[in-house]
Amino acid sequence: QVEEELKAAWSQQAGQLREMGRRERLLRSDVQRAGEQLESFKTRVIQACSPSAAGSTGQSVTEQQVIEKVRQISDENQQSREREKSLQKELSSRLAKEKAMSADIEVFMNSLQKLQ
Numbered sequence: 001q002v003e004e005e006l007k008a009a010w011s012q013q014a015g016q017l018r019e020m021g022r023r024e025r026l027l028r029s030d031v032q033r034a035g036e037q038l039e040s041f042k043t044r045v046i047q048a049c050s051p052s053a054a055g056s057t058g059q060s061v062t063e064q065q066v067i068e069k070v071r072q073i074s075d076e077n078q079q080s081r082e083r084e085k086s087l088q089k090e091l092s093s094r095l096a097k098e099k100a101m102s103a104d105i106e107v108f109m110n111s112l113q114k115l116q
Contacts, residue, residue: 042066049073 042063049069 045069 042065045066046069049072
């Protein structure tokens with residue numbers, strides 16, 4: 001009976017080991033696929049940002065290149081937003097001046113009509 005219990009326990013352990021091996025292979029496959037997806041993503045980011053920077057040389061894109069390109073785009077975006085704010089302020093100022101000038105012209109025209 002002890003021998004049967006040992007065989008059953010050994011069989012159960014062997015089954016668990018096979019399951020662990022299967023899971024390990026699946027995880028390795030998932031890690032490899034994730035790495036390939038990351039590399040593809042990095043290349044697409046660089047190509048979208050600067051088509052001449054990737055793909056044409058046949059070299060893989062480094063994480064640093066992606067980070068630098070994203071940082072550059074972020075800086076350019078920030079500069080564009082600041083420029084837009086500046087232009088909005090300038091436009092608002094000019095519109096206010098134009099409105100004031102129109103009001104002054106209206107007063108002048110009314111005064112002119114009264115004089116006639």
